[in-house]
Amino acid sequence: MTAKAPAYFTDLDPFVDALLDKVGKKVVIAGGFGRPAHIFNALFRRALADPDIQLTMITGVSFSRPQGKSDLEQRFIGPFVERVFGNLPELDYVQPYLRGHLPENIEVVEVFLQAGDFLGNRHAQQNYVYSNFTHWLRDMVEQGCNVFSQMACKREIDGELFYSMSGDAYALDILPRLQKLREQGKQVAVIAQVNDELPFMYNDAIVPPETYDLILDHEKYNHTLLGPPAPAVETADYMIGLNASTLLPDGGTLQIGIGSLGDAITYGCIQRQEQNRRYKEVLAELGILEKFGDIIAEIGGTEPFEQGLYGSTEMFADGFRHLYNHGILKRAVYDNVALQRLVNAGKIGPSVAPETLDILLEEGLIETRLTQADLVFLQKYGFFRDSISLTEGVLHCADGTEIAGDLGDEQAAQQIRAHCMGEELKGGIVLHAGFFLGPQAMYEQLRTMPEAEIKKICMTDIAFVNQLYGCEEIARLQRLNARFINTTIMVSLLGAACSDGLQDGRKISGVGGQYNFVAMAHALEDARSVLMCRSTRTKGETISSNIVWNYGHVTIPAHLRDIVITEYGIAMLRGQREKDVIARLLNIADSRFQQKLLEQAKQAGKIADDYEIPEQFCNNTPERLERIAARLRAEGMFPKYPFGTDFTDEELVLGDVLQKLKGKLGSRSTLFKAIAGAVGVAISPPEAATPYLARLGLDKPGDIKETAVQKLIISELKESGYV
16 A cells, blocks of 8 residues: 555546656556556557657556458458447557567567467567466566556445455455565555446455555546457357366355356356256266266266355356356355354354354354454344444344343343344355456446345455465365366377467467466365366368377476366366376367377377277267257257347348358368359349348448459358348
8 A cells, every 4th residue: 555645637648747757767567457548558658759768568468459350351340349349448559569560668568368369479479478377466576567557446435435446356466565665665656547337346356545656537538348248159168068067066166267168167057057957868968977977976966056156266257147147156155264164064054043143152253241343243244233232241222122242141142132133144255256357248237236246246366266375274164165167278198288378389378377276176175177178179171189199388287187178078187097097088089089199199108009999989079969959959058149149130140151251262162162152143132131231331332342242241141041
């Protein structure tokens, strides 16, 4: 904290002047997903105009609005982006950064790259910091950070102004680090830009104004939050999600991430909860119960979630919102070690019972003669009503009843139980998270949730959710039967995982918190690490296996192997012999690659020469999964967007059409077919095609090129059965 009131500004230029006056012309500014874009842009412009300013921006994922590469893609994506991203400011430095045109006095340092966008970018690859997200804030300081920035929102609580770090509460960890720099006499600044679009999050996210040195606050700087739309969920993703949903024990702890695989897990959990009979039938039809039933019985389950799940996660992804809405994310945890022990032991439940006071007394949580501290504890957790007060050892009730605060006096104890007790336990948290990122619908729900509900979500320090040390006693009590579920790109036959980079050293994205969650799964007695991996990848017309013999870059080493899931099943690897690890991973590999992988293992002497893959695992083909999925889709299962989409009906059709057309134009064998189909299109477009053509601005083509493109679209619409 600054220990003094912050300086407030309503305009950018005076704000930047004050910031430069405070820290000088060497500015190393850090910010996360919720970086204050207006401030970053103003500093970038200043540094462009003044080469004496040395500007380093430390961040993760430099977002830019999606832009189509071709004219047709731009016609499709442009209106969608304007509608969904609203007035979200562009980051001015991103385009010169992408093109490699940053001036010498400006540099960008990232810990997490927008996936795949910077493989050929020398500046990004050379200035990348390979760091666990858990240690990112520490490493910001190592990089010389002298300005930490974030967006925040504000609210008066009981007449006093407070700010909420909202979706960037992970940054709590950097505040004491910067305070140490202050004490060493270094000039540092913690700054905030107020954005009223942010949901006001309570609990740990609330900070006093003195947290900040400078605050930019004016309604003209409010803007739409960064909210990537929900992706489509394909068949393979659904199958991975179904497999993962069977590994979650009722009453356990869950960590999942963003994207289609996170949505697939969420969908599987909801089916398990609300359509349990059908859920089990699908598992049986897919062969999951037959092949992996023993694993599921040992560490997971297929029954509905009666106790529910608790979330402890780096990212609050949209899947958690849906799990909450469907009554699955409901197991509450508490910030008091002794109380959490009693809850875990079943001695205290969600409802406050008359005998609860005796239990609290026996366990030493309260004194026989109630003190003011006892009253605070009893009211904080709902054991006593909020209206009760204590003066000189006497309890005062709202109805005027006065009772001696002495539980050793049986008569007084009976009156206390009759007049003072609450009804339900309070203060429980169903989700701890460091930051959130999701679609606009997620933010809207958070903004409008009743206070009692939003307080069940605790945005907090990244050091708390991503590790055990520093909070081990309470973390172990809260994170029962944890399942830390992450995505990886490739898995070697010995169980090592590659999630973030290529073997030539180039980084695709970043490790994030994956390593920490994997390590934590090994440190917690009843926890498991689960890595999800699509069995294959496609580039052009080439299909490759993501289960490989070996790879030159590792994110998760083989000695931390645990559970791997593909669309074909579950491989339990922890504590297993090398030959068994190989065999189990072969069982969930795509059958087109199984034999080659087996031969590589035999050549290395890691599996018996006469070993053969069991027949029941030799039909791992996408065609089999697609046949089953197609029939189930006809029954309403496995929708392309299980939780809705920001796309309109016309855009959903056009997205499918453009994807197919792109594939045809990229292949010589289908290019001529597409052109031939377009040539045969009538001069006047069919009426049914008009909404789609109008959406692309091609209903009235202005030249020969637009007419040709219009015909291609009509041809594909017809071939796909839309008109």
